[in-house]
Amino acid sequence: MNPLHRRYVHGHSDRESERLYYQASKLAELLHHDTCYSPGSRVLEAACGVGAQTVILARNSPGAEFVSVDISPESLATAKDRVFQEGIRNVAFRRADIYDLPFGPETFDHVFVCFLLEHLADPLLALNNLKGILRANGTLTVIEGDHGSALFYPDSRDAHRVIDCLVQLQRQAGGNALIGRELWHLMTDAGFMDVTVSPRQVYADCSRPDSVEGVKHIFITMIEEVRKEAISRGMVDKETWEKGISDLYRTTEQGGTFCYTFFKAVGRKEG
Ligand SMILES: C[S@@+](CC[C@H](N)C(=O)[O-])C[C@H]1O[C@@H](n2cnc3c(N)ncnc32)[C@H](O)[C@@H]1O
Numbered sequence: 001m002n003p004l005h006r007r008y009v010h011g012h013s014d015r016e017s018e019r020l021y022y023q024a025s026k027l028a029e030l031l032h033h034d035t036c037y038s039p040g041s042r043v044l045e046a047a048c049g050v051g052a053q054t055v056i057l058a059r060n061s062p063g064a065e066f067v068s069v070d071i072s073p074e075s076l077a078t079a080k081d082r083v084f085q086e087g088i089r090n091v092a093f094r095r096a097d098i099y100d101l102p103f104g105p106e107t108f109d110h111v112f113v114c115f116l117l118e119h120l121a122d123p124l125l126a127l128n129n130l131k132g133i134l135r136a137n138g139t140l141t142v143i144e145g146d147h148g149s150a151l152f153y154p155d156s157r158d159a160h161r162v163i164d165c166l167v168q169l170q171r172q173a174g175g176n177a178l179i180g181r182e183l184w185h186l187m188t189d190a191g192f193m194d195v196t197v198s199p200r201q202v203y204a205d206c207s208r209p210d211s212v213e214g215v216k217h218i219f220i221t222m223i224e225e226v227r228k229e230a231i232s233r234g235m236v237d238k239e240t241w242e243k244g245i246s247d248l249y250r251t252t253e254q255g256g257t258f259c260y261t262f263f264k265a266v267g268r269k270e271g
Pocket of ligand 1 (some may be wrong): 050
């Protein structure tokens with residue numbers, strides 16, 4: 001096994017696929033409203049997973065040609081079905097490893113990456129590989145979260161502890177759940193020009209029921225998925241876990257607030 005390949009901390013369950021679809025559709029406007037590729041351009045979507053972002057990307061740019069890749073054949077098969085069912089025809093799928101891309105230099109006009117770097121042992125190497133297959137003046141767009149950006153009321157030490165279990169598990173798997181804040185340095189260190197990073201904030205209180213549902217089904221569900229592993233590894237005891245999760249749900253009830261920031265970076269390959 002390639003030493004750079006790590007266990008994918010969220011797994012490939014149906015529940016996780018549903019969470020990714022729900023996340024992509026709920027965040028489509030916030031994350032994608034300013035991503036549109038011109039007709040005829042060739043775009044690589046690196047790590048498409050089950051195709052949750054693919055559908056949005058391809059719909060926003062119907063004249064562009066997408067190649068969507070992922071290392072997981074199961075996820076790719078699901079993505080292919082999903083995109084076909086949605087009636088989208090401007091996407092081709094291919095199995096590929098970001099560390100060993102099967103494309104020649106300067107094959108693509110643009111590259112799009114979402115929620116991938118946080119899982120990689122060497123995100124800088126991945127960015128350099130992506131730069132290699134981009135044409136001069138082509139763009140790279142990267143979207144990542146940052147679990148350290150979760151702020152909430154009522155505040156709770158136990159809620160922070162359960163979030164930290166996921167951060168630690170992801171670190172042990174070689175990833176970095178706090179990578180959003182690092183996009184600027186990663187993109188500039190990889191040699192991209194004109195880098196811009198824009199924070200995209202989700203804020204929920206009971207006057208925004210849609211956002212509250214998003215917090216429950218995207219963020220809290222993601223934390224709940226690591227319950228078994230966190231407890232069995234002794235990171236936290238069962239009582240603290242239950243209290244932490246219950247405190248997270250409390251932030252979605254009357255008087256509670258929850259805030260989370262995604263980071264979107266765009267850079268250009270030197271001409
Ligand atoms: C959190 S999912 C994100 C999927 C999709 N971009 C989305 O936002 O819904 C991360 C994906 O990265 C893929 N992945 C992990 N390591 C990879 C690698 N070395 N090369 C290609 N894909 C990889 C996983 O298989 C998984 O589908």
